[in-house]
Amino acid sequence: MSDYQYILVDEPVERVRRLTLNRPEKRNALSNALRTELFAALEAADRDDAVSVAVIRGAGQCFSAGYDLGSNNREGQPFYTAPGLANWPRHVVEGCFRIWDLAKPVIAQVHGHCLAGGTELAVACDLVYVADDAMIGYPAVRSISPPDNQSFPWLMGMRRAMELMLTGDAMSGTEAAAFGFANRAFPLDELEGRVLEMAARVAKIPSDLQQINKRAVHRQMDAMGMRAGIRAGTEMQALAMSTETTRAWVAQIQTRGLNSALTSRDATFGDGRTAKTTSV
Numbered sequence: 436m437s438d439y440q441y442i443l444v445d446e447p448v449e450r451v452r453r454l455t456l457n458r459p460e461k462r463n464a465l466s467n468a469l470r471t472e473l474f475a476a477l478e479a480a481d482r483d484d485a486v487s488v489a490v491i492r493g494a495g496q497c498f499s500a501g502y503d504l505g506s507n508n509r510e511g512q513p514f515y516t517a518p519g520l521a522n523w524p525r526h527v528v529e530g531c532f533r534i535w536d537l538a539k540p541v542i543a544q545v546h547g548h549c550l551a552g553g554t555e556l557a558v559a560c561d562l563v564y565v566a567d568d569a570m571i572g573y574p575a576v577r578s579i580s581p582p583d584n585q586s587f588p589w590l591m592g593m594r595r596a597m598e599l600m601l602t603g604d605a606m607s608g609t610e611a612a613a614f615g616f617a618n619r620a621f622p623l624d625e626l627e628g629r630v631l632e633m634a635a636r637v638a639k640i641p642s643d644l645q646q647i648n649k650r651a652v653h654r655q656m657d658a659m660g661m662r663a664g665i666r667a668g669t670e671m672q673a674l675a676m677s678t679e680t681t682r683a684w685v686a687q688i689q690t691r692g693l694n695s696a697l698t699s700r701d702a703t704f705g706d707g708r709t710a711k712t713t714s715v
Contacts, residue, residue, distance in 0.1 A: 453490040474530065576603045585665055
């Protein structure tokens with residue numbers, strides 16, 4: 436296997452390839468450099484006859500706090516997306532569907548914070564298992580835009596999705612499983628073992644059949660309009676970027692720094708960086 440700078444790759448059990456996001460000092464922020472390595476590793480696993488399942492997890496205290504807002508997301512994208520209006524949300528959605536369209540199942544193992552772009556990586560996976568005390572949400576609706584990948588209504592229904600979109604609040608891992616975002620929630624100290632048990636179970640089915648099993652579910656979602664709906668959502672994300680609120684917040688990042696802007700965003704809600712106690 437190739438050497439990577441931003442991810443770790445191992446095979447903890449037979450026929451299972453595990454990919455660990457490895458920027459713990461940045462809460463595994465999804466820079467384009469990290470995303471380039473992740474997509475390459477996923478595609479390598481999909482081509483490898485010795486691998487039946489891939490697992491994605493995060494190093495350190497969380498899965499991922501989202502996209503790397505400190506970098507220019509238009510530079511160094513891991514694959515080509517047509518330029519122009521809404522390039523970034525279209526690129527994100529294309530990336531999610533690249534994972535969606537892999538032949539082999541991909542499992543997300545989520546602990547700690549799973550925010551914004553972190554949620555979009557998780558929902559691109561076929562199975563999602565979370566720590567019961569994980570914090571999962573899309574706080575960017577408070578200051579920038581709705582999701583690049585608006586999958587929440589599809590997974591959770593209109594009412595649950597609307598509550599998250601209108602508050603930017605996070606849900607616990609237990610809530611995420613109850614609401615349909617995740618398959619199941621486990622105590623943190625059990626999460627890794629339970630994920631590997633499920634990965635080994637999924638790996639028992641031969642890959643030539645498993646890819647059809649996976650595709651059969653996706654085709655039903657396609658028939659209901661999920662792929663078209665999510666693509667349409669990129670236009671809403673792009674439209675939000677033109678609002679006075681978003682322009683002002685971006686200006687605040689540029690003048691006062693990202694940490695200050697995030698603190699200001701969450702101060703009136705009493706969560707995120709302004710919570711009295713936090714796990715990350």
